[in-house]
Amino acid sequence: FTKQQKALALAATSTATLAYTLSPTNTKCDDEILHAPTYPWDHLGLVASYDCAALRRGFQVYRQVCATCHSIQRIHYRELVGVTHTAEELVEMASEVEVVDGPNDEGEMFERPAKLSDPLPSPYQNEEQGRLANGGALPPDLSLMVKARHSGQDYLFSLLTGYCEAPAGKELMPGLYYNPYFPGGMIAMPPPLNDDGVEYEDGTKATISQQAKDVVQFLNWCAEPEADSRKRDALTYMTVIGMTALATGYYKRFRWSTLKTRSISYVK
Secondary structure, eight states: OOHHHHHHHHHHHHHHHHHHHTOHHHHHHHHTSOOOOOOOOGGGSTTOOOOHHHHHHHHHHHHHTGGGTOOOTTOBGGGGBTTTBOHHHHHHHHHTSEEEEOOOTTSOOEEEEOOTTSBOOOSSSSHHHHHHHTTTOOOOOOTTHHHHSTTTHHHHHHHHHOOOOOOTTOOOOTTOEEOTTSTTSEESSOOOOOTTSSOOTTOOOOOHHHHHHHHHHHHHHHHOTTHHHHHHHHHHHHHHHHHHHHHHHHHHHHHHHHHHSOOOOOOO
């Protein structure tokens, strides 16, 4: 291709892309969803860490509210040690749950109290039971929900606090609720949070927004439990690299100073 042909092809491609982006169909589909605003989450800073008090409150909201329908199968009790509770508290908490284990020496399955090595319990024994209890809709697992949705924690916070009355002319199907942040505006999950719906152990006032903030931070930790250690390691690595660069620069100037400052004279 000549330069002129390449320029024409590039111009045509750019025009087609712009026309597709501004097409009425895309605009209409985008208008049906209210995009979540961006919130200033403290734990997202370069040198910021999770607030363990907020994680403990968020875990409490999950246990008392969300766990009735949703599971977090990728998190085990042992991973919560030192994050939300002490080992003794989690051992006592796990012992209240019966899990199916086995087979035993007789080849039969049996129930036993959960241990720290067990994952957080699921509200349903299988997928079919979950669908039957929720009118055919299976509540998703929340282990990676922050990563699975666009805008992550901003979307989840907006969804939990965004329930409201449907606007005039918006007809809702039976059993659905209006939430402008959910695609289509109609969601089968009823509003899960209420003011003073839980009683925080530390005395924090349990408003809807406070509960949503805490449980979203806990779900963010579930999706990235290694975030704090990754930031700490990155800071260590960058510090070592910086010191190495300074030492290398100083050695280079010292080693080559005699060669770069020498003067060569040619005598006939």
